[in-house]
Amino acid sequence: MTCINRRDLGLLVLRVGTGAVLAAHGTQKLFGWFGGGGIEATAAGMEHMGFHPGKQSAVAAGLGEAGGGALLALGLATPAAGAAAAGAMAGAVAVHAPAGFFAQGGGFEYPAFLGFTAAAIGVAGAGRYSLDHASGHVLDRPWTVALAFLGSAAAAALVVGRRAQGQDNGDVEGERAEADASPEAGTSA
Numbered sequence: 001m002t003c004i005n006r007r008d009l010g011l012l013v014l015r016v017g018t019g020a021v022l023a024a025h026g027t028q029k030l031f032g033w034f035g036g037g038g039i040e041a042t043a044a045g046m047e048h049m050g051f052h053p054g055k056q057s058a059v060a061a062g063l064g065e066a067g068g069g070a071l072l073a074l075g076l077a078t079p080a081a082g083a084a085a086a087g088a089m090a091g092a093v094a095v096h097a098p099a100g101f102f103a104q105g106g107g108f109e110y111p112a113f114l115g116f117t118a119a120a121i122g123v124a125g126a127g128r129y130s131l132d133h134a135s136g137h138v139l140d141r142p143w144t145v146a147l148a149f150l151g152s153a154a155a156a157a158l159v160v161g162r163r164a165q166g167q168d169n170g171d172v173e174g175e176r177a178e179a180d181a182s183p184e185a186g187t188s189a
Contacts, residue, residue, distance in 0.1 A: 011127035012075070018117045019073025022085050026066025029058055049095050050163045057091075057159070064088030072121055075130020077139040082122015083152035089115030090156035094163060122148065 028036020037045065039058055046061070047054035068085030071077050092111035099106035125140060126132045132140040 005128055008127035008129050011121070011124065012129040014117070015075055015078075015121055015126060015130070016073045018085075018114065018121065019069040019071070019081075022065045022069025022088075022114060022118065023073065024069075026062045026064070026069060026088075029062035030066055050167050051091070051159070052162075052166060060159075061088050061091060068118065072118060072126075075126030075132050076135075077144075078126040078130070078132050079122045079140060079145040079148040082118045082120070083148035085118035086115045086122065086149075087152035087156040089118065091159055091163075094160045119149070 024034055027033040029042040030039055032038030032041075036042070039055070039062070042058035042062065043054035045054075046057040051057035051061075064084045065088050068081045068083075068088065071081030072085060089111045093108040093115065096106060096108035096111060099108070101107045101109055103109040123145060132138075
């Protein structure tokens, strides 16, 4: 008789719950499921939020969430799945950060929680009740943890940095346009 390991059972519950939430959120972006806008509406939203090009950003975010979430739920390639989902959530945190921390005010509480949870599962591993365990951890080696999280962190930093740079340039251009349009613009002091 095999004794159920509570740690592994807890990881299963955490993986399936977190993975399902992420996968559902990603399928809203990719396919318009669960009341989502689908890829075209998401692409337009991404452009509006400062992620350029919008369609590639929408696909990347949707795949990071849906793919990362599905793999987390299955416990397959767990380091890559956790890193992909955490990277996607880093972009969401950047969007919500100006509104503060708490979700009730539009803040980044929710995407940060999902990102940290996905990252923790990716680092801890999927546990005994997973496809990684069933496959002999072929896709869950110590070096894959480091590689997945370094790659995801670099990609997230690049995307969020490009967005911030674009917003800074847009703010400067917007201020210039407002200054040129003001009545005082044509007068000299």
